[in-house]
Amino acid sequence: MSTKNQEREPIFSAANLKLLTGPLNLNNPITVQVLGICSALAVTAKMKPAFVMALSVTVVTGFSNLVISWLRNGIPPRIRIIVQLVVVAALVILVDQLLKAFVFDVSKQLSVFVGLIITNCIIMGRLEAFAMANKPWPSFLDGIGNGLGYGMILLIVAFFRELFGSGTLFGFQIVPESLYHMGYQNNGMMILPPMALITIGTIIWVQRTFKRSLIEK
Amino acid sequence: MKALRNYLDKQRPKFREGGKFAKLESTFDAFDTFLFVPNTVTKSGAHIRDAVDMKRTMMFVIFALIPALLFGTWNIGYEHYLSYGQTAGFWPNFVYGLGKIVPLIIVSYVVGLGIEFIFAQIRHEEVNEGYLVTGLLIPLIVPPDLPLWELAVGVAFAVLFGKEVFGGTGMNVFNPALIARAFIFFAYPSSMSGSKVWIADKLDSFSGATPLGKLLTNTAPTLNHLGLPSVHDMFFGYMPGSIGETSTFWILIGGLFLLITGVANWRTMLSVFAGGYLMGLIFNLWGANAYMSLPAWQHFIMGGFAFGAVFMATDPVTSAQTKKGKYIYGFFIGMMAILIRVINPAYPEGVMLAILLANVFAPLIDYFVVKANVKKRLKRVELAVNQK
Numbered sequence: 001m002s003t004k005n006q007e008r009e010p011i012f013s014a015a016n017l018k019l020l021t022g023p024l025n026l027n028n029p030i031t032v033q034v035l036g037i038c039s040a041l042a043v044t045a046k047m048k049p050a051f052v053m054a055l056s057v058t059v060v061t062g063f064s065n066l067v068i069s070w071l072r073n074g075i076p077p078r079i080r081i082i083v084q085l086v087v088v089a090a091l092v093i094l095v096d097q098l099l100k101a102f103v104f105d106v107s108k109q110l111s112v113f114v115g116l117i118i119t120n121c122i123i124m125g126r127l128e129a130f131a132m133a134n135k136p137w138p139s140f141l142d143g144i145g146n147g148l149g150y151g152m153i154l155l156i157v158a159f160f161r162e163l164f165g166s167g168t169l170f171g172f173q174i175v176p177e178s179l180y181h182m183g184y185q186n187n188g189m190m191i192l193p194p195m196a197l198i199t200i201g202t203i204i205w206v207q208r209t210f211k212r213s214l215i216e217k
Numbered sequence: 218m219k220a221l222r223n224y225l226d227k228q229r230p231k232f233r234e235g236g237k238f239a240k241l242e243s244t245f246d247a248f249d250t251f252l253f254v255p256n257t258v259t260k261s262g263a264h265i266r267d268a269v270d271m272k273r274t275m276m277f278v279i280f281a282l283i284p285a286l287l288f289g290t291w292n293i294g295y296e297h298y299l300s301y302g303q304t305a306g307f308w309p310n311f312v313y314g315l316g317k318i319v320p321l322i323i324v325s326y327v328v329g330l331g332i333e334f335i336f337a338q339i340r341h342e343e344v345n346e347g348y349l350v351t352g353l354l355i356p357l358i359v360p361p362d363l364p365l366w367e368l369a370v371g372v373a374f375a376v377l378f379g380k381e382v383f384g385g386t387g388m389n390v391f392n393p394a395l396i397a398r399a400f401i402f403f404a405y406p407s408s409m410s411g412s413k414v415w416i417a418d419k420l421d422s423f424s425g426a427t428p429l430g431k432l433l434t435n436t437a438p439t440l441n442h443l444g445l446p447s448v449h450d451m452f453f454g455y456m457p458g459s460i461g462e463t464s465t466f467w468i469l470i471g472g473l474f475l476l477i478t479g480v481a482n483w484r485t486m487l488s489v490f491a492g493g494y495l496m497g498l499i500f501n502l503w504g505a506n507a508y509m510s511l512p513a514w515q516h517f518i519m520g521g522f523a524f525g526a527v528f529m530a531t532d533p534v535t536s537a538q539t540k541k542g543k544y545i546y547g548f549f550i551g552m553m554a555i556l557i558r559v560i561n562p563a564y565p566e567g568v569m570l571a572i573l574l575a576n577v578f579a580p581l582i583d584y585f586v587v588k589a590n591v592k593k594r595l596k597r598v599e600l601a602v603n604q605k
Contacts (some may be wrong), residue, residue: 183364189404198378203381 023149050158054151065143165190247344281471299580347386357461492551
């Protein structure tokens with residue numbers, strides 16, 4: 001009886017919470033592992049698509065981790081990538097259909113990038129590195145945590161790009177009209193993909209200034 | 218002079234470790250070495266005795282820029298009054314130009330040097346002289362009416378992301394002045410391109426298109442009706458354009474000074490012109506439209522070609538380092554610049570983009586030149602061994 005109690009750890013134990021919060025800072029998939037950059041460049045010109053993209057990726061990472069973790073003992077190692085892809089593809093199609101049904105205009109903006117969640121390195125990375133070797137609940141938390149870490153960076157980048165590139169946030173005018181009359185102009189460079197890369201670079205720079213342990217020797 | 222020296226020596230301990238202003242150590246050193254030649258001497262390693270240090274080199278480039286700067290200042294006023302159909306005397310033109318260019322220069326130096334000083338303090342390094350030249354180059358390659366805040370944003374971006382992230386003066390991959398121009402060009406295109414911005418406060422009805430702008434939008438089979446300035450006017454710079462770039466003549470005077478003092482490399486300069494000329498000839502042969510039939514040498518006196526060849530391509534940090542590499546590097550710039558000018562419908566001027574592109578390839582060019590040399594010498598060794 002006592003041994004069984006030891007095995008059952010609480011749902012939100014310290015170790016499990018760490019799975020959720022680690023990716024937000026010290027183990028962030030974008031700024032530390034430098035994964036998933038491609039979509040981070042593509043969808044961050046505006047807040048709204050970035051937000052929807054972040055949500056979609058979080059759902060897919062969370063549930064694909066969960067499903068693969070359930071199946072992990074039954075998957076033959078030689079075909080595991082195929083099995084993983086089938087699960088991820090099924091989830092992505094689900095998300096894509098939901099987006100088309102409920103937020104069609106955003107789905108139009110994201111265009112091919114929803115479908116390309118399948119190739120997002122973060123998802124395959126978490127499946128291979130975590131879900132194949134851990135129980136369903138920690139795997140689920142790990143997936144959600146990484147999705148949130150990805151989404152957080154997406155939103156920060158989109159915040160700066162939309163504010164300075166278009167003067168709006170979530171489509172609402174933030175920069176006052178009077179400023180434009182005084183000669184202010186939106187920064188056209190912010191809307192171009194290179195500035196997404198430079199913004200991410202700056203976030204990495206700031207993060208490493210405060211967490212010096214992240215700096216490679 | 219002596220009193221100043223004594224005063225500085227007395228103040229020095231305050232800026233050293235433990236002093237009142239220890240945090241401002243590099244600021245103090247910067248002003249100290251700016252006023253007096255430092256008497257520190259290199260003690261280790263092989264080195265050449267020479268009076269030229271980095272500050273002196275930078276000063277030479279500034280001297281070389283002065284002819285183009287003065288002419289550009291006068292030309293701002295000249296073009297402005299011309300757009301109203303007036304001809305003013307020398308001084309009204311010059312004073313009007315000063316009113317435009319002095320704020321640009323001040324903003325460029327204050328913002329750029331401000332960021333350089335802050336970084337030097339944080340990193341506990343000496344403040345470098347590199348920005349003295351960059352800070353003067355930037356106002357010369359922008360249109361006279363550029364809003365000052367846009368210039369400030371461009372300069373801040375260039376110093377931060379063109380220079381400091383790479384480690385400061387001497388470590389940068391790209392020419393910081395061109396980064397500033399490229400940033401403003403892409404971020405605020407309405408202040409940096411088109412036919413409205415090249416003359417200060419021009420009359421709305423007056424066409425302010427630069428020769429390159431006219432050439433690019435031309436669809437007729439000949440160039441006769443375009444009303445391009447005469448060759449004489451274009452060579453001496455009586456045309457609208459970026460402040461310091463219009464006068465090929467005064468730029469070449471500055472270039473001559475750089476070559477005589479040995480600050481700029483003649484190989485790079487020559488090969489930029491050679492590359493541009495060759496590309497012009499190729500277009501002459503091709504001749505698909507009127508622009509391509511433009512005499513090849515006329516490319517040199519339009520736009521920023523001469524300025525880019527003399528002051529930008531020869532930047533010792535970002536250009537290729539090997540002798541052969543310099544030829545290849547310059548040739549590449551010349552060809553790309555003309556190629557972008559004539560073929561790309563979005564960019565009337567290609568020199569800026571060509572040099573930035575060549576900056577990326579400079580280390581690669583050097584790598585292959587060195588490799589080729591190693592290969593050649595290895596062959597010689599093998600030959601010598603075999604003969605034994």
